[in-house]
Amino acid sequence: MTLTDRVAAIFEKVFGIEASTFSPTLAPEDVLRWDSLGHMTLVMELEDTFGVHFDVDELTELNSGGRVIEMLRAKGVKD
């Protein structure tokens, strides 16, 4: 399973969207449940799944499917 597939699965779990509809351009404006509560759940799920920690200043950069993947890679998560 690639990193993109794993992130897509998390988006499906957190936001209730089909993993197959996940794309790097997906943003909060496109996903009904990607509100403040959804973002909190997403961050915690990403941190738990990949064993990473996002600093306060990084939290607002997790603003699209693509940025989530980029930031996980930057934290050493392998594809």
Added chain:
Amino acid sequence: MKIAIKEFGEEHVAAVRQFNCRLKAGGATLCFPESPIPEWLPKSPGRKVFQEHYLAIDEGGDVRGAYTLKHQEFWIKDRVVSIADFRLPISEGIINRRYASVAVQLLRDALARQPLLFGLGMGGYDEPVARLLQAAGWSMHTVPFFFRIIRPVHFLRNITYLRRSRAMHGVLDALALSGIGSLGVRTVQAFRRRVRPDLTVDVKEVKDFNGFADRLWETCHSQYGMTAVRNDETMQALYPEDDPRFTRLEVSDRGRPLGYAVLINTAHTGHKYFGDMRLGSIVSCFGHTDSTANVVSAAAEHLESQGVDLIVSNHSHVAWQQGFRRAGFLSWRSNVIFAASKALTEMLSRAGVTNEQLHFNRGDGDGPVNL
């Protein structure tokens, strides 16, 4: 999108005003204070209870979110610890999904500044802030609500909270007109009342606690698992003597301090819950845990003598809950929640403090608002 959290300064006033305008235009009813110096509990030299405002500011200098920390000393089991109340978190995410991440950033920033955080109030478990804190793994605990109806007819005619449908209007009006409502309320409350007038108990209304709160604090703080420090200095900061809203009662037995209460008596007009009632509120109480019923009775009698229609209060400590019940108060669904951060929950757990030993009342947290 880079957003940084900074302490609210004079240079941000215009941006906060614009933030509030955008929130209002987007249909939000919340807004953030527009002065960097908090109107309530500003920082001052030596003061241990104070507030600070923080802003989430983007690269263009626009404010996208804000929150307040209310720092205060608390007694936890065997020591005094400075902790903070996470207040007034507002994010532009409530009107624009683009900023959905800001609320999480505000919360994480607050935790980085003070890991021992709590929230109080929040309006119920379904409210956005409560859901956010729950999702962040905070522990949540309801602070029970107590009430005593003093003038049943006024209550039945004005309790907007219950008069939400035509049917309930009709039922409550019929109960008020027929006298059945008055009879029922008085019977239930009298049946519940277990405390008898104690002739040796002395109740004194005072302008300030002037040593009384200090004496009481020294003798009974260890009876509580967790409570805000409630000495003279803190009580004066929270309920200043020059604020005419507050009534302070000292309750003693043959010179021995038993407890105190801080009260508010407000004539409401068109209140969303209390209609046109005169509402009495017991906003803060403290004292020996075996004397709670005496203190509550004294407070209720004082408010009754002032002509209130209804008395309300919220209390988390089991001894105070018992005191309210013994004084004839009834309980109802509460929308006041105490939420503790993971670090605070762990500290309470390590210290062996149970939920029943937490002492929070209506005056804690946001203070006596909406009363």
